[in-house]
Amino acid sequence: MRVTAYAAPAAGQPLAKTTIERRDVGANDVLIDIQYAGICHSDIHTVNGDWGPQPFPVVPGHEIVGVVAEVGSDVTRHQVGDRVGVGCMVNSCGECVNCRNGDEQYCLDGMVGTYAVTDRDGTTTQGGYSTHVVVDADYVLSVPDGLDPAAAAPLLCAGITTYAPLRHWNAGPGKLVAVVGLGGLGHMAVKIAHALGAEVTVLSQSLKKQEDGLRLGADEYFATSDPETFEQLAGRFDLIVNTVSAAIDVNAYLRLLAVDGTLVNVGAPADPLPVHAMSLIGGRRSFAGSMIGGIALTQEMLDFCAEHGLGAEVEVIAADQVNEAYERVLASDVRYRFVIDTSTID
Numbered sequence: 001m002r003v004t005a006y007a008a009p010a011a012g013q014p015l016a017k018t019t020i021e022r023r024d025v026g027a028n029d030v031l032i033d034i035q036y037a038g039i040c041h042s043d044i045h046t047v048n049g050d051w052g053p054q055p056f057p058v059v060p061g062h063e064i065v066g067v068v069a070e071v072g073s074d075v076t077r078h079q080v081g082d083r084v085g086v087g088c089m090v091n092s093c094g095e096c097v098n099c100r101n102g103d104e105q106y107c108l109d110g111m112v113g114t115y116a117v118t119d120r121d122g123t124t125t126q127g128g129y130s131t132h133v134v135v136d137a138d139y140v141l142s143v144p145d146g147l148d149p150a151a152a153a154p155l156l157c158a159g160i161t162t163y164a165p166l167r168h169w170n171a172g173p174g175k176l177v178a179v180v181g182l183g184g185l186g187h188m189a190v191k192i193a194h195a196l197g198a199e200v201t202v203l204s205q206s207l208k209k210q211e212d213g214l215r216l217g218a219d220e221y222f223a224t225s226d227p228e229t230f231e232q233l234a235g236r237f238d239l240i241v242n243t244v245s246a247a248i249d250v251n252a253y254l255r256l257l258a259v260d261g262t263l264v265n266v267g268a269p270a271d272p273l274p275v276h277a278m279s280l281i282g283g284r285r286s287f288a289g290s291m292i293g294g295i296a297l298t299q300e301m302l303d304f305c306a307e308h309g310l311g312a313e314v315e316v317i318a319a320d321q322v323n324e325a326y327e328r329v330l331a332s333d334v335r336y337r338f339v340i341d342t343s344t345i346d
Helices: 041-047 149-156 158-168 184-196 210-216 227-232 250-254 277-281 295-308 319-330
Strands: 002-007 016-021 029-038 064-071 083-086 089-091 132-136 176-180 199-204 220-223 237-242 257-265 286-289 314-318 337-341
Touching: 029 083, 029 149, 041 319, 064 132, 064 149, 083 149, 089 132, 149 158, 149 184, 149 295, 149 314, 149 337, 158 184, 158 237, 158 295, 176 184, 184 199, 184 210, 184 295, 199 210, 210 220, 220 227, 250 257, 250 277, 277 286, 314 319, 319 337
Parallel strands: 176 199, 176 237, 199 220, 237 257, 257 286, 314 337
Antiparallel strands: 002 016, 029 064, 029 132, 029 337, 064 083
16 A cells, blocks of 8 residues: 655765555555654664665655554454554564563564564564554554553553663662653653652753753752762662763763663664773673563553653654654754654645
């Protein structure tokens, strides 16, 4: 089927309206009428070529919420009319040890991203800046009724990207958690860590978002541009979640960890992040990475957010504002996630 979408024709070029081909609905597929698509910094990195050559034209978007329009003959979990979501992956081998353990995002055969990746059938995946998408039912999430659909869209990336490390490293009562950066990822990390019961500190370049940070659930807020911050907080945190997509002084942040503390990187900067061995050895500290979560964990996250009334702070835009939104994201001029109303695409 031919559908309307917004695509980047080449690296660094503005997105433009176009038409793309979606595959026919197979026996285990779900056709989704997309309602909202969040804009992730990863979308911008991809279409700008920051992460290498891409199979242009590229339709970005891996924060998708919509309504089921059609299901294949073998689909039992989802029905026409259900509100559903699609995150950062739409396929995996399903057979390797990681897939069997529910960590499809770490598929040893390579998970299939929602856009700009070769799918199992040899086609190139195209994302959610579109009116419709066809997805394997095993990678379609149920969006609880208690979640506002626009605010739920960013949960499919920003939500699970921060929920996964917070759950894995046991953020909860009695744990001191720091969140580096209060952007699209960071604001969800604060909300989720607070809901899990942890004591939450925001580490941001300046104090300009301090009021927001405290409103979202932070207990303390510090400016990293102030050298005294790193002296005052040395050895404090059990877990630091770094959400920024730019280079930071990793070693300075590692020194903020308590013994056996972990700094987890979930932001994906284009440049390497150098680490000195003594920054780790000096406190039995760990530097780790985390990438989204498996399908079961993502569903758990959506249910958790619905239970606690959590959604992203969003600014809903029309599709023809996407290029302006990209510029504003790069200028840190959004609080805290742009979401495209895809009804404006046609």
